[in-house]
Amino acid sequence: MTAIDRxxxxxxxxxxxxxxxxxxxxxxxxxxxxVFTAATAGEIHxxxxxxxxxxxxxxxxxxxxxxxxxxxxCRQLAPKAETMVITMFGDEANMIRAFEAxxxxxLLKDGTEDDLSRHVLQLHAGGSPMSPIIARQLLTRMAPxxxxxxxxxxxxxxxxxxxxxEVLALVxxxxxxxxxxxxxxxxxxxxxTHVKSIYSKLAVHSKTxxxxxxxxxxxxxx
Amino acid sequence: xxxxxxxxxxxxxxxxxxxAGFVQIDRALxxxxxxxxxxxxxxxRALPHRWDIDHPHGGGRARYQLMLPPVRGAEPYALxxxxxxxxxEVRVGGHLVTKLGELGDESTDMAKLxxxxxxxxxxxxxxxxxxxxxxxxxxxxxxxxxSAVIFGVQSxxxxxxxxxxxxxxxxxxxxxxxxxxxxxxxxxxxWQHREGLYGIFALISLFxxxxxxxxxxxxxxxxWPAWGAVGGIALCVLLLLMARFVMVAIAExxxxxxxxxWVYLGLCVCAVTASFLWHQPLIYTLVLGSLLLxxxxxxxxxxxxxxxxxxxxxxxxxLAGVTAIVAGARDFMVVRxxxxxxxxxxxxxxxxxxxxxxxxxxVVGHYVRQVAAYRxxxxxxxxxxxxxxxxxxxxxxxxxxxxxxxxALQERQRIMRDIHDGVGAHLVxxxxxxxxxxxxxxxxxxxxxxxxxxxxxxxDSLQPVNGDLATVLATLRYRLQPRLEAAGLRVEWEVAxxxxxxxxxxxxxxNVQRILLEAFTNVLKHAAATTVRxxxxxxxxxxxxxxxxxxxxxxxxxxxxxxxxxxxxxxxxRAQSIGAAxxxxxxxxxxxxxxxxLPMA
Numbered sequence: 062m063t064a065i066d067r068x069x070x071x072x073x074x075x076x077x078x079x080x081x082x083x084x085x086x087x088x089x090x091x092x093x094x095x096v097f098t099a100a101t102a103g104e105i106h107x108x109x110x111x112x113x114x115x116x117x118x119x120x121x122x123x124x125x126x127x128x129x130x131x132x133x134x135c136r137q138l139a140p141k142a143e144t145m146v147i148t149m150f151g152d153e154a155n156m157i158r159a160f161e162a163x164x165x166x167x168l169l170k171d172g173t174e175d176d177l178s179r180h181v182l183q184l185h186a187g188g189s190p191m192s193p194i195i196a197r198q199l200l201t202r203m204a205p206x207x208x209x210x211x212x213x214x215x216x217x218x219x220x221x222x223x224x225x226x227e228v229l230a231l232v233x234x235x236x237x238x239x240x241x242x243x244x245x246x247x248x249x250x251x252x253x254t255h256v257k258s259i260y261s262k263l264a265v266h267s268k269t270x271x272x273x274x275x276x277x278x279x280x281x282x283x
Numbered sequence: 284x285x286x287x288x289x290x291x292x293x294x295x296x297x298x299x300x301x302x303a304g305f306v307q308i309d310r311a312l313x314x315x316x317x318x319x320x321x322x323x324x325x326x327x328r329a330l331p332h333r334w335d336i337d338h339p340h341g342g343g344r345a346r347y348q349l350m351l352p353p354v355r356g357a358e359p360y361a362l363x364x365x366x367x368x369x370x371x372e373v374r375v376g377g378h379l380v381t382k383l384g385e386l387g388d389e390s391t392d393m394a395k396l397x398x399x400x401x402x403x404x405x406x407x408x409x410x411x412x413x414x415x416x417x418x419x420x421x422x423x424x425x426x427x428x429x430s431a432v433i434f435g436v437q438s439x440x441x442x443x444x445x446x447x448x449x450x451x452x453x454x455x456x457x458x459x460x461x462x463x464x465x466x467x468x469x470x471x472x473x474w475q476h477r478e479g480l481y482g483i484f485a486l487i488s489l490f491x492x493x494x495x496x497x498x499x500x501x502x503x504x505x506x507w508p509a510w511g512a513v514g515g516i517a518l519c520v521l522l523l524l525m526a527r528f529v530m531v532a533i534a535e536x537x538x539x540x541x542x543x544x545w546v547y548l549g550l551c552v553c554a555v556t557a558s559f560l561w562h563q564p565l566i567y568t569l570v571l572g573s574l575l576l577x578x579x580x581x582x583x584x585x586x587x588x589x590x591x592x593x594x595x596x597x598x599x600x601x602l603a604g605v606t607a608i609v610a611g612a613r614d615f616m617v618v619r620x621x622x623x624x625x626x627x628x629x630x631x632x633x634x635x636x637x638x639x640x641x642x643x644x645x646v647v648g649h650y651v652r653q654v655a656a657y658r659x660x661x662x663x664x665x666x667x668x669x670x671x672x673x674x675x676x677x678x679x680x681x682x683x684x685x686x687x688x689x690x691a692l693q694e695r696q697r698i699m700r701d702i703h704d705g706v707g708a709h710l711v712x713x714x715x716x717x718x719x720x721x722x723x724x725x726x727x728x729x730x731x732x733x734x735x736x737x738x739x740x741x742x743d744s745l746q747p748v749n750g751d752l753a754t755v756l757a758t759l760r761y762r763l764q765p766r767l768e769a770a771g772l773r774v775e776w777e778v779a780x781x782x783x784x785x786x787x788x789x790x791x792x793x794n795v796q797r798i799l800l801e802a803f804t805n806v807l808k809h810a811a812a813t814t815v816r817x818x819x820x821x822x823x824x825x826x827x828x829x830x831x832x833x834x835x836x837x838x839x840x841x842x843x844x845x846x847x848x849x850x851x852x853x854x855x856x857r858a859q860s861i862g863a864a865x866x867x868x869x870x871x872x873x874x875x876x877x878x879x880x881l882p883m884a
Contacts, residue, residue: 153746176765193757194746201749234778235757237764 067094068185071114073105073131074098074147075123079170083118083147083177090178102127109138116181118168121148121155132162143184153194157202160263165189188238188253189260196233199263200226221262228255305435305443308349308415317343331366331430334421340562342422344386347429350412351375351402360402361440365447366430367417368394374416375406386420389507394426395498396452399444401437422507423562450633455495458636462488462495465643472650483528484646490524491639493517498632512559515567519551519574525638526577532645533597534584547577582608596645603634603641610634697790702741705797709734736762740800744793750783752828752881755792756819759799767815770807775816781828782821784883794857795830795879798865801854802832802877810836812874826883833876838869 070093074080080098087095097112099105102123109117117135121128132144145166146159156167166184168177180190203221221229224245231241238252245252314325317338325348334345354360362373369392370384381400384391407413415434421427433440466488473481497503497514505513527544530536551570558566582604589597610630713730716722739762748754756778760767767774806815812834822829851867854877858865863881870876 192761193754194743194748196757197748197751197754230780233751233757234753234780235760235776236778237776240776 067092068181069094069096069113069115070118070181071095071097071105071108071112071116071142072099072118073102073123073128074118074120075100076120079120079147086177087181090181092182093178102131105131106134109134112139114139114142116166116185117142117144118181119144119146119159119164121146121152121159129158129162132159132164136163145181145184153192153198156195157198157263160195160260163264165257165260187250187257189256191232191256191259193233193235196229199259200229200233203229203259203263221259225255225259225262228252229259303435304439305433306352307431307433308351309431310349311429312348314346314348315343316345317341330432332428334419334427335424335564338423339564340423342420342427345419345421345428347417347419349415349417349432351407351415351434352412353410354404354407355409356436357404358436358438359404360407360435361437361444362400362402362415363433363440363444363447364398364400364430365433366394366426366428367398368392368419369422369425369427370420372418373400374414374418375402376408376413377416378403378406380406384420386418388420389422390502392422392425392501392503392507394428395501397444397447399441402434424511424559424564424567425507452499454633455499455636458633458640459492459495459499461643462491462636462639465640465646466492469643469646472646476653478653480528480531480646480649483524483531484642487521487524487528487639487642490517490521491636494521495632495636508559508562512556515555515559515570516552519555519570520548521635522574523548523551523577525635525642526581528642528645529581529584529600532642532649533588533600540580594648596641596648599641599644600638603638607631607634607638694789698741698744698793701793702738705737705741706734709737732766736800740793740796744789744796748787748792750785750787751781752784752787752795752830753778753781753819755787755795756799756817756830759796759803760817763800763803766807767803772806772812773814775814777817778819779821781819782883784828784881786883791861791881794861795863795881798854798857798877798879799830799832801850805850805875806832806834806836810834810838810875812836821883822880828881828883830879830881831876833870833874835870835874838873838875 070087072080072083072087072095074083077100080100084095084098087093096114097105097108099108105117105119114135117131117139119128119131119135123131128146132146135142135144143166144159144164145168146156146164147168147170148156148159149170156164159167166180166189168180183190227245228241231244236244238249238256241247241252242249309330310327311330311332312325313328313332314322315334315337316322318341320343325346330347332345332347334343367373367383370386370388371382371393372379372386373381373383380402383393383398415432417429419427419429433443466485469481469488470485472478473485494514494517497510497517503510523544527536527540530540551574554566554570558564558570585597585601585604589601610633614631709730713727713734716727716730740759743755743758743762746758748758760774760776764774803815806812814835816831816833818829818831818833820829821827854867855865858879861881863879866876866878866880868876868878
């Protein structure tokens with residue numbers, strides 16, 4: 062595999078130990094190339110203007126919650142890059158915020174960093190993971206009829222299709238993507254497309270909600 | 284008998300003369316017969332004549348002989364007597380023209396009101412005076428006698444009569460009805476509120492009506508002099524009540540005033556009664572005069588009040604009081620001085636009733652204020668109730684929040700204990716294995732993994748799952764999937780959409796996870812299975828959720844040595860703690876099935 066084919070990975074993580082482990086996990090994988098390592102949001106912001114990562118690993122635990130800002134910057138400055146958040150175990154609420162900001166994958170800081178290269182490559186190949194708890198939350202937030210009052214009153218541009226709702230429901234009940242292919246009679250890539258679409262809608266959804274709420278509050282002209 | 288003489292309106296002055304169409308005859312030949320005495324000699328006297336001045340202590344008969352001047356033209360003539368009484372017979376040229384009451388019958392008192400009578404033209408002469416003879420029966424103290432007499436053409440005399448009648452009859456009648464009306468309202472208010480001011484005003488109205496009707500009724504309801512005493516007492520009581528009203532309404536009724544009021548009232552009643560029964564009008568006059576004292580106290584209070592805190596009520600009452608004083612002074616000048624004319628009428632009674640009306644205004648104002656105060660009170664009560672409700676709601680919410688916090692705290696403590704018992708125990712175990720040394724790396728890794736699993740589960744149990752037990756199962760699978768795959772175990776996953784379980788607390792979640800983890804761990808460690816089948820469904824009957832983990836491994840008998848030990852007991856204890864039924868048995872054809880049944884409620 063040539064250097065050109067390798068997946069370019071950048072990393073921002075403030076905690077030195079984790080950063081070292083992540084760096085070595087990336088370095089060990091022949092398919093990955095570590096192009097930049099940052100300890101702060103400022104460093105990565107400066108680098109993002111020039112650097113062209115394929116995958117950006119962002120620690121959600123950056124001070125002041127600046128991890129979300131980094132995700133936004135990456136979407137603006139390096140739109141082709143996929144963002145993957147590194148987060149604590151059980152931090153699903155922040156993960157949903159990260160997805161809203163534009164992240165498409167996540168990696169848990171729980172000692173399973175060995176799987177890092179697999180996850181990064183999967184994400185790069187178009188596969189976004191989704192935990193049952195996240196699926197459950199998204200169902201509650203986005204599915205038609207179960208949405209919160211404000212979301213229900215908001216324009217339905219971001220509402221899920223029936224198939225997407227089905228995917229979310231099955232994932233929330235513990236079915237894996239391969240199992241979904243046989244249950245729904247579609248290919249794995251279709252499932253992954255659905256999942257990506259759900260994540261995109263989550264971002265749009267959150268924007269719509271924000272716009273709607275802003276209008277409610279009179280912050281925007283109608 | 285001396286020749287009676289007619290003077291053409293000389294006392295009335297300017298209006299006199301035959302050309303004016305009338306004459307006022309104010310001289311008469313008067314003959315008096317006091318009861319029980321012989322007739323006195325006829326004397327020519329000036330009119331008006333009041334019997335009481337000559338004979339204050341007894342009644343009698345009087346004859347007045349006047350000369351009517353010759354008439355002109357064909358216009359009908361009329362006689363107008365501003366005062367005539369108490370019962371009279373009127374003769375013109377010797378012919379009886381009118382009889383007002385039966386002479387000596389006390390039930391009629393013509394002196395109350397002006398009298399008008401037309402004179403038949405046949406009785407009058409064009410060239411000689413005609414004699415007018417008035418025979419009167421008089422009771423003492425009743426203003427009997429004769430005023431100056433107006434004689435003239437009807438077109439002139441009738442309007443004069445009407446004016447007099449308006450002031451002496453129509454206005455008092457109107458005032459009477461006004462008083463009755465106001466008295467009823469004040470009485471009703473008193474009945475409802477039992478407030479002194481209303482009661483006093485109701486009494487003022489009552490006595491006012493009595494007093495005023497005493498001046499109006501030609502045929503009183505009581506015989507004379509009882510009726511006279513009633514009228515006198517009513518007037519005294521009225522004046523005292525008015526003074527009291529003023530003190531209550533706009534000043535302060537001091538204790539000595541209360542005492543003085545009752546003493547004065549008693550004295551007045553006694554004195555007036557005595558005055559009328561024993562025909563001693565002087566006593567009555569003295570009593571009335573002494574009432575100047577409360578009247579002055581009243582007036583002083585009104586003026587002082589208006590001076591210090593002018594309100595429209597005190598201003599009105601002050602005005603009415605001043606009016607009464609002016610009217611009284613005028614009456615004294617005009618009416619009581621006998622020579623000052625006979626067509627006049629007393630203004631004081633009207634002024635007094637004006638004062639009473641002003642008091643009525645005060646009562647209305649008081650009532651309006653009271654109603655406003657009640658409204659304000661109601662509003663403030665409603666406000667306070669609302670505030671109280673809000674406070675109660677707030678404290679209820681606070682209590683609820685506290686109990687929720689308490690529950691959350693207890694939940695947290697349970698979880699912490701669990702983390703300590705689970706993660707802690709595994710870590711301690713790991714530590715002791717490392718201290719002893721010699722443990723295989725694999726064993727250490729397994730111990731570390733177990734600690735990590737414990738930690739994950741503890742965290743997962745706190746995740747929001749919206750009462751969906753399927754998500755709990757799913758999360759467990761999500762965590763275990765890499766290890767299940769690594770062990771080469773095929774997972775058959777059949778988790779139906781489960782109904783929301785409102786009672787799904789983190790504790791329940793944690794215990795379910797632990798039981799299932801134990802089941803999975805047993806499969807991984809001991810069963811030597813190739814497939815693990817997980818099902819979750821809702822079971823009707825007693826509504827419950829049924830979770831099953833079934834493997835196709837060696838089966839429970841082979842595992843018994845391990846499973847029946849610590850792990851199995853733990854699973855049972857956990858199931859019991861969340862009210863679930865746990866069944867672990869041999870599966871067909873081989874393997875083990877763990878079945879957990881949770882009540883929905």
